[in-house]
Amino acid sequence: MKLSDFPQEVQDEVATTRKIVCDLHQELINWGLVMWTAGNVSQRLKSADLFVIKPSGVMYSELTPESMVVCDLDGNLIDGTRKPSSDTASHAYVYRNMPDVYGVTHTHSTYATAWAARGEEIPCVLTMMGDEFGGPIPIGPFALIGDDSIGKGIVDTLQDSKSPAVLMQNHGPFTIGKDAEASVKAAALTEEVARTVHIARQGAIYSKVLHPTKHKDLIKIPQEMIDSLNDRYTNVYGQ
């Protein structure tokens, strides 16, 4: 099936979505989340079982709305002059299995990937983590690219979690949202909390090793306070 076989409404939403997804890739650069051609963002359509994603291995400075690729929910190419991102199958698996998700972002952002290399979840010790993630950022399984393993690992980890982010072991973060922008925001905040909590922990080594009587470790936030933060943020924050 070709894009021209779809109703005009779908073709119009594809055009709008190509622009949105292209612009959001620039946010990955703006916030320092990607190197060279790594990373990708997609958004699912409301009007058809299709999604728009980045082409594979293209420099960010060369991305245009027209270069964005349209795939169906099995990851088949529907429209576009380029090969879709090599992570397309993982995005498609998420959309097939999480019907409320309309945006997916993947990066290898530095600090988040460092936690992933140890397979260690990020503990919730910041109010901004309570706001956005509602608890720790969990680890997903080690999985190779090429089949549904990565997609399945994302879905298995996130479907019972408040967190919109999973750190795939040895690989990097995948984030989800109600649209592509929400998933990119989650990717930006994932890196920020990965970095802040890393630095907070490293600072605790100093007093432990040099001044043990004045030792200061991370201070946990009680779960009911995390729930309160997450509830307010989800229901009150923003316009």
Next chain:
Amino acid sequence: MKLSDFPQEVQDEVATTRKIVCDLHQELINWGLVMWTAGNVSQRLKSADLFVIKPSGVMYSELTPESMVVCDLDGNLIDGTRKPSSDTASHAYVYRNMPDVYGVTHTHSTYATAWAARGEEIPCVLTMMGDEFGGPIPIGPFALIGDDSIGKGIVDTLQDSKSPAVLMQNHGPFTIGKDAEASVKAAALTEEVARTVHIARQGAIYSKVLHPTKHKDLIKIPQEMIDSLNDRYTNVYGQ
């Protein structure tokens, strides 16, 4: 009471202040102090008991002077087409209780927030800290958003301190000043000294663990020298 009910002088100061506060938000981006929509700056007016603050959850690239929100000192919306920042109640509490303060800034800047996650004050080991802060940067209590707890924590911590910055536990820095620009400057310097002292301490772990006979720890600055630095900086520096 609506803004049009205020004297022309007040309406003019609101217009000027909206431009100042909008431009200062760009400084938060320029100096790397905020991610996505986090962070906010406000300035109190001289001509009325009002202040101008950022709208809630709006991207920095979309901020304009017109989008800035005007509130009274109880945090009630007086003018603006958007909802005020979710930290508005905390800014309002500071203005009500610290009559010399005309500017407040809040960020989640990375290194300052990392100290806050441990509830550990930043010791004064740099001459630039003596200049700007006159001693350590103190920790404020853990407090949830939604009432006056954060505002009260800021005021209780800062009212007897030379420091214009407080690190609210698990949350991040709030800074005050004689105007919004002074509070943004304090926010920028808070992050810089948080980062520099963190790195200085981490470097001390190396020699302690690997070369204990050549160990070098942070060197304290005597309080009378800190006082001398702070006095000169407050009274002589600048134009």
Next chain:
Amino acid sequence: MKLSDFPQEVQDEVATTRKIVCDLHQELINWGLVMWTAGNVSQRLKSADLFVIKPSGVMYSELTPESMVVCDLDGNLIDGTRKPSSDTASHAYVYRNMPDVYGVTHTHSTYATAWAARGEEIPCVLTMMGDEFGGPIPIGPFALIGDDSIGKGIVDTLQDSKSPAVLMQNHGPFTIGKDAEASVKAAALTEEVARTVHIARQGAIYSKVLHPTKHKDLIKIPQEMIDSLNDRYTNVYGQ
């Protein structure tokens, strides 16, 4: 022999290559890989035994295609108004001894150089490392500038390795590729993995020292999975 003595085809390729090599130097700045005048990129011609390289000690903001220098494979100046890069002899040695290499990049990028200062190879614990490097990034010998020692160290280390990058001890990374762009990409990814693995290791110190029962160290990726990643990336990724 002067450039004007070469066939028109060669002169045309020189002009094209000067533009390519000049633009790629800007990528070194964009990705934060170089300070001041440090670092250099070269590309070998297809039509003659010549290569194009950066002039010595010139600021990046002053580089133009015309300022790029043309040398033969012994490093002799063939065309250009400036002295060639002080690393020209090393680039020339690589081209003489690795006939499939048409691009070489050298930087002192921070994290890669930090591994080089310890003479410690970077272990392959990230899927993106498996993709691009196919295993660890190896260390080359200590060698002084001024003769073929650096070039020989690069070639001896890389000729039996899948990695396009070598960290020369106490010095910094050299990377190779099928053209200059591939070598610059390898330089950018070398710094990114050097940084990510460094941070991942530092995070492991925290739990070892403070919470040994919950200790999380780097998780190794089995070599057959690294081979699978590297094979797919080399043969399937991109357009």
Next chain:
Amino acid sequence: MKLSDFPQEVQDEVATTRKIVCDLHQELINWGLVMWTAGNVSQRLKSADLFVIKPSGVMYSELTPESMVVCDLDGNLIDGTRKPSSDTASHAYVYRNMPDVYGVTHTHSTYATAWAARGEEIPCVLTMMGDEFGGPIPIGPFALIGDDSIGKGIVDTLQDSKSPAVLMQNHGPFTIGKDAEASVKAAALTEEVARTVHIARQGAIYSKVLHPTKHKDLIKIPQEMIDSLNDRYTNVYGQ
């Protein structure tokens, strides 16, 4: 004595130098060496015992050639509409006591200042350090602003050293050169080597604590090789 009392030749050199010094302040921003209004660059004239320096406490975005201040070698204001930098007395002391120095730069750059907070010199373990510094970067004494203490500390430390940089204890780096550009270059490279050696050392903690049988510490460069690097760089590198 006013600037208009000096010969035309001097007035012309002042105009040229104001432009040079203003532009070099932008390099401090470009390379991330300064925050807010911190940091300053000066250049001594060839035609008279005068130097040009930044005004005190002015934002970098507001600096113009005209705003640069002219002082004599005792630090007295000769020309300019603004107060000179609060570090003017230190620059003046250096020019009076080191007749070959025509450029001085001062920053609080993060990593260099972190070494200064411990009073620990930076060991020479990188070939780029051998090139530019010819050995370790030394520590100067703790000194308060307001008299000649800082200037004397700089001169006492640097006059018998190959290094163009000194880290003043608890304060930050001062660098010197044959002109302002050389001193700014030394400031940029001081921060880069401070950062790289810091990271190299931190990486050595990991193997010491977690994998002591595979421990890798910094590898020293023999002094005769450092001398060889420094000699070549000083006499051969560049155009």
